[in-house]
Amino acid sequence: MGQLGMDLNRFILEEERRYSYATGSLSLALTAIESATKIIASHVRMAGLANILGKAGKVNVQGEEVQKLDEMSNNMMIRHLADSGQFYALASEELDDAIFPEKGRDGKYIIAFDPLDGSSNIDVNVNIGTIFSIHKKVSGTVEDFFQEGYKQVAAGYIVYGSSTMMVYSTGNGVNGFTLDPAVGLFLLSHPNMRLPERGKTYSINESNYPGWEDGLRRYIDSLKQKGYTARYIGSMVADVHRTLIKGGVFAYPADSKNKSGKLRLLYEASPMAFLIEHAGGKATTGKEDILKVKPESLHQRVPLFLGSSADIEDLMGCL
Ligand code: P6P
Numbered sequence: 001m002g003q004l005g006m007d008l009n010r011f012i013l014e015e016e017r018r019y020s021y022a023t024g025s026l027s028l029a030l031t032a033i034e035s036a037t038k039i040i041a042s043h044v045r046m047a048g049l050a051n052i053l054g055k056a057g058k059v060n061v062q063g064e065e066v067q068k069l070d071e072m073s074n075n076m077m078i079r080h081l082a083d084s085g086q087f088y089a090l091a092s093e094e095l096d097d098a099i100f101p102e103k104g105r106d107g108k109y110i111i112a113f114d115p116l117d118g119s120s121n122i123d124v125n126v127n128i129g130t131i132f133s134i135h136k137k138v139s140g141t142v143e144d145f146f147q148e149g150y151k152q153v154a155a156g157y158i159v160y161g162s163s164t165m166m167v168y169s170t171g172n173g174v175n176g177f178t179l180d181p182a183v184g185l186f187l188l189s190h191p192n193m194r195l196p197e198r199g200k201t202y203s204i205n206e207s208n209y210p211g212w213e214d215g216l217r218r219y220i221d222s223l224k225q226k227g228y229t230a231r232y233i234g235s236m237v238a239d240v241h242r243t244l245i246k247g248g249v250f251a252y253p254a255d256s257k258n259k260s261g262k263l264r265l266l267y268e269a270s271p272m273a274f275l276i277e278h279a280g281g282k283a284t285t286g287k288e289d290i291l292k293v294k295p296e297s298l299h300q301r302v303p304l305f306l307g308s309s310a311d312i313e314d315l316m317g318c319l
Contacts, residue, residue: 117131195308203243261303
């Protein structure tokens with residue numbers, strides 16, 4: 001589906017045409033995300049020059065100081081998603097509660113997003129990203145956000161790095177688009193992305209080793225014996241993007257400090273699990289598939305292990 005260099009909008013429309021029942025609503029939803037993230041990309045690129053680094057001084061629901069780029073990204077996502085009229089409700093990492101846009105009253109979808117994940121890396125110029133997860137509106141209440149991840153209609157991320165890439169899936173393969181800033185178009189650069197069955201890299205914050213369960217310590221020690229290399233950027237979108245392309249394992253497990261891990265289910269673990277599974281990999285809490293977890297609150301955390309199927313299988317044998 002889609003030939004190299006095809007622009008994102010044409011790709012979205014060609015996908016829409018494959019489904020006779022499609023109304024174009026999801027296409028409009030995806031193009032709203034595209035527009036918002038192009039603007040975020042331009043601000044991220046200018047961050048170091050436009051002197052918008054530094055703390056905005058506020059604290060978000062995660063208890064973290066909010067950087068100005070965070071605020072701008074959150075506002076940009078809300079504005080474009082609300083204006084699209086396709087979303088009945090929005091949930092953001094930056095907001096305590098879901099919001100129900102006036103224009104989205106007839107919206108068929110709901111969306112949970114992390115507007116700028118990894119924002120603690122902004123002032124050291126490390127890759128950061130936007131993550132989104134789209135579900136169907138069911139009851140028209142906040143309960144709609146508590147659908148299992150396998151029911152996602154679409155999920156994806158935009159990684160702001162040496163180039164800006166949008167990677168997403170509607171459940172029919174995973175495709176990556178690279179932004180050509182000269183023309184302002186996302187062009188298909190990574191059609192039908194698939195993880196290798198096994199990788200050679202593990203990606204985990206080893207400073208938490210003392211707090212891990214014994215089985216995980218045994219597993220990570222075994223990877224070192226096998227000659228795996230360690231790669232950890234501390235920015236989930238960048239670490240997952242590398243894992244999607246190169247294979248291996250990315251993990252943010254529970255430990256003695258973080259009993260449920262650190263990453264959020266709705267707008268970090270679940271959308272990334274959707275992508276990884278639709279690219280042939282696996283994603284688990286260590287006890288159950290991420291996509292089968294029944295969410296209970298907007299900002300709940302889960303332990304996360306994702307990556308190449310053979311690597312995740314080996315890990316499960318140790319846990
Ligand atoms: P740690 C970034 O703050 C983030 O939310 C994810 O992007 C990243 O994977 C994780 O936290 C890094 O956490 O504890 O290793 O710094």
